[in-house]
Amino acid sequence: MLSLCKQSFSQSLQRTAIRCLGSVVPEVRVNDFGVKNEPVLEYLKGSPERAAIEKALSEVANKTEDVPIVIGDKEFKTDDVRYQVMPHNHKKKIAKFYYADAKLINKAIEVATETQKKWDKTPISERFKIWEKAADLMAGKYRAKLNAATMLGQAKTVIQAEIDSAAELIDFFRLNAFFLKEALKYQPISENPKETKNSMRYRGIDGFIAAVSPFNFTAIGGNLAYTPALMGNAVLWKPSDTALLSNWVNFNICLEAGVPPGVVNFVPSDGPVFGDTITASPNLAGINFTGSVPTFSRLWKQVGQNIANYKNFPRLIGECGGKNYHFVHPSANVESVVNGTIRSAFEFCGQKCSACSRMYVPESLWSKIKGPLLAKRAELKIGDPTDYNSFTSAVIDDKAFKRISGYIEHAKKSSNLEIIGGGKCDDSTGYFIEPTIVQAKDPKDKIMTEEIFGPVLSIYVYPDNKVQETLNLVGSSTQFALTGAVFAQDEAFLKSAIEDLKMTAGNFYINDKSTGSVVGQQPFGGARLSGTNDKAGGPYYALRWGNPQAIKETFVPLTQIDYPYMKQ
Numbered sequence: 001m002l003s004l005c006k007q008s009f010s011q012s013l014q015r016t017a018i019r020c021l022g023s024v025v026p027e028v029r030v031n032d033f034g035v036k037n038e039p040v041l042e043y044l045k046g047s048p049e050r051a052a053i054e055k056a057l058s059e060v061a062n063k064t065e066d067v068p069i070v071i072g073d074k075e076f077k078t079d080d081v082r083y084q085v086m087p088h089n090h091k092k093k094i095a096k097f098y099y100a101d102a103k104l105i106n107k108a109i110e111v112a113t114e115t116q117k118k119w120d121k122t123p124i125s126e127r128f129k130i131w132e133k134a135a136d137l138m139a140g141k142y143r144a145k146l147n148a149a150t151m152l153g154q155a156k157t158v159i160q161a162e163i164d165s166a167a168e169l170i171d172f173f174r175l176n177a178f179f180l181k182e183a184l185k186y187q188p189i190s191e192n193p194k195e196t197k198n199s200m201r202y203r204g205i206d207g208f209i210a211a212v213s214p215f216n217f218t219a220i221g222g223n224l225a226y227t228p229a230l231m232g233n234a235v236l237w238k239p240s241d242t243a244l245l246s247n248w249v250n251f252n253i254c255l256e257a258g259v260p261p262g263v264v265n266f267v268p269s270d271g272p273v274f275g276d277t278i279t280a281s282p283n284l285a286g287i288n289f290t291g292s293v294p295t296f297s298r299l300w301k302q303v304g305q306n307i308a309n310y311k312n313f314p315r316l317i318g319e320c321g322g323k324n325y326h327f328v329h330p331s332a333n334v335e336s337v338v339n340g341t342i343r344s345a346f347e348f349c350g351q352k353c354s355a356c357s358r359m360y361v362p363e364s365l366w367s368k369i370k371g372p373l374l375a376k377r378a379e380l381k382i383g384d385p386t387d388y389n390s391f392t393s394a395v396i397d398d399k400a401f402k403r404i405s406g407y408i409e410h411a412k413k414s415s416n417l418e419i420i421g422g423g424k425c426d427d428s429t430g431y432f433i434e435p436t437i438v439q440a441k442d443p444k445d446k447i448m449t450e451e452i453f454g455p456v457l458s459i460y461v462y463p464d465n466k467v468q469e470t471l472n473l474v475g476s477s478t479q480f481a482l483t484g485a486v487f488a489q490d491e492a493f494l495k496s497a498i499e500d501l502k503m504t505a506g507n508f509y510i511n512d513k514s515t516g517s518v519v520g521q522q523p524f525g526g527a528r529l530s531g532t533n534d535k536a537g538g539p540y541y542a543l544r545w546g547n548p549q550a551i552k553e554t555f556v557p558l559t560q561i562d563y564p565y566m567k568q
Contacts, residue, residue: 056148073261087155087394088430112208115262116234134257135173149246155393165218171519202546204232207285215242228545286315319531322482329488340513345457354483394430401431404454475504482526485509
């Protein structure tokens with residue numbers, strides 16, 4: 001019943017948005033694609049999924065998994081030993097792993113480059129079967145293990161893990177395969193098939209793809225590594241140190257499903273060492289990246305410097321986060337603003353690329369929004385992610401704790417900023433930071449313009465007679481353009497806002513929070529410094545890793561070289 005209510009509410013919002021925007025956005029029904037998203041389980045008391053996750057949590061928590069480097073069909077361990085700890089209890093180690101040095105990374109490049117030639121010959125129909133089997137294993141046999149590894153290793157609550165390492169990961173595998181099947185239906189025009197036939201086929205790219213994945217979504221790791229593989233490529237996967245265990249579970253599921261050794265190579269390593277090594281190889285065919293702007297910029301620069309050495313122009317796809325906004329119009333529904341902002345800003349400690357980090361509120365509504373917003377914030381329980389009452393848990397590691405707490409210290413010291421909720425930080429047991437709300441007098445203070453990637457929401461209260469002037473700040477005060485939301489009931493304003501804010505977000509929401517994109521429903525990505533906007537979860541993402549070949553077959557011999565007009 002709850003899911004039906006959510007669907008009805010979502011459809012209502014969609015109809016409202018379409019009505020408000022008129023012909024600006026064409027109406028597209030969810031079922032037009034003919035596929036469904038993986039259901040999100042609810043984990044209610046007494047449910048089978050609750051029993052399964054509790055069993056899996058106990059198993060994962062009570063051992064330290066020994067995770068090797070895997071290149072082809074061989075495992076490697078080096079003297080550079082690392083550990084993944086629970087963010088909410090950093091004395092507890094859940095995975096022991098090893099950094100690959102440049103020599104091993106080069107070995108992986110060699111293996112991947114050779115494997116690609118063989119894997120590319122595997123019929124796409126066979127690859128589809130493997131991907132469907134992997135999705136079935138994720139949805140069934142390994143669902144609880146994936147979620148447990150994500151909960152304990154990345155400090156996600158059960159619902160956040162379920163949305164990520166179950167539903168979204170499964171959706172990436174199923175829907176990318178579906179979108180590719182649909183794309184393969186296209187064939188070029190053959191005007192006279194008896195004389196000439198034109199066709200198109202997709203190959204992998206000769207060489208290797210480097211996949212560099214983040215900690216915050218287990219599903220992103222699976223998408224970055226395995227979508228290029230679906231297209232016939234071979235991959236070096238550098239998982240995040242702080243998502244190592246969940247990524248390792250994903251890797252082994254895909255081996256069990258039938259992905260041959262060497263198609264995806266599991267290569268944990270130091271970031272700069274990995275980047276320097278892959279960009280120096282002439283066989284680099286592409287980089288599939290999610291992470292920080294400085295890291296992606298460094299990789300792009302290295303590719304540019306080495307461009308004359310490559311066999312191909314490497315394809316670069318990157319998603320680099322944002323400074324996502326909620327813009328509140330005087331006509332907005334207050335309850336929707338409050339609840340949507342709390343969820344967007346503070347679920348998973350704001351460690352989502354799409355999390356709301358700044359909000360613009362009109363003076364006329366501030367007194368109505370402030371109280372409920374602070375009251376809702378105060379109700380949030382911050383604790384162990386295995387506690388079903390926890391709304392959120394710890395931030396990912398000591399580096400994140402230091403960076404985020406630095407912004408909170410800045411707010412405490414600045415005369416332009418006032419912490420009106422939260423502000424406490426404690427890393428004695430886990431990396432805990434209270435959900436924090438800051439009111440800013442200056443809309444261009446760094447807390448309003450720089451990416452924080454943590455549970456810090458900054459609010460600028462603007463005069464009602466300066467709606468347009470404040471709206472202009474959304475795009476001009478930061479170089480990010482990932483997600484954004486507008487809350488308003490004024491249809492005329494919505495029509496103008498969607499144009500005024502056109503370049504400020506790759507994923508734009510109307511009367512909804514800036515988080516929660518679903519594969520196949522809201523393809524995800526942004527432009528400017530937020531990335532290359534290649535829309536993961538959309539119909540063209542897999543094709544970006546394809547290497548199409550147009551083929552012309554002629555069945556009638558060519559009997560002359562001159563043209564008719566030449567004989568006149």
